[in-house]
Amino acid sequence: MEKRMETMTxxxxxxVHKRLDAxxxxxxxxxxxxxxxxxxxxxxxxxxxxxDSILDAPTYEPKSTPTALANxxxxxxxFSEDTDAQPDPTRAHGKRHRSSQNSDTTEEARVKKQERQRTE
Structure with missing residues (x-):
C-alpha cells in the first residue's frame, strides 16, 4: 500500500513539473x-x-491704501464728544430706571392704587 501511494505521489x-515547464x-x-x-x-x-507658465505669471499686488485717514x-x-449719535445699549432698551428716590408720579400712582384697593 505504501508503495502504491508513493508511485501515485x-x-x-x-x-505538475510538466505543467510548470510548459x-x-x-x-x-x-x-x-x-x-x-x-x-x-x-x-x-x-x-x-x-x-513654468503658472510660476512665471505676474502676481497682482494691490496698492496700499493710506492708513492715516482710516486711523x-x-x-x-x-473719542468724539458727540453723545447724540450714540444709540442706547440694546440690553437697557426695555428696562426701567430704578432709583432710591421715589418720584412724584410713582408716589401718586401708589396712593391711587391703595385707595382703589380700600374701596374694593
Missing amino acids: DQKVQV FELRVLARPASVTDFTSNRTKLDSLRADI DTVLGAL
Whole structure:
C-alpha cells in the first residue's frame, strides 16, 4: 500500500513539473512588450511648460491704501464728544430706571392704587 501511494505521489509531482515547464516556455516565448516613451516624454514636457507658465505669471499686488485717514476716522469716532449719535445699549432698551428716590408720579400712582384697593 505504501508503495502504491508513493508511485501515485511521484506521478502527480511529474504532472505538475510538466505543467510548470510548459508555462515557462510560453512565458519565455512571448515577445517583450515595447514601451513607448516618446508619448510620455511629450506629456511630461507639456506639464513642465504649464508649470513654468503658472510660476512665471505676474502676481497682482494691490496698492496700499493710506492708513492715516482710516486711523483718524476710527480715533475720531471713538473719542468724539458727540453723545447724540450714540444709540442706547440694546440690553437697557426695555428696562426701567430704578432709583432710591421715589418720584412724584410713582408716589401718586401708589396712593391711587391703595385707595382703589380700600374701596374694593
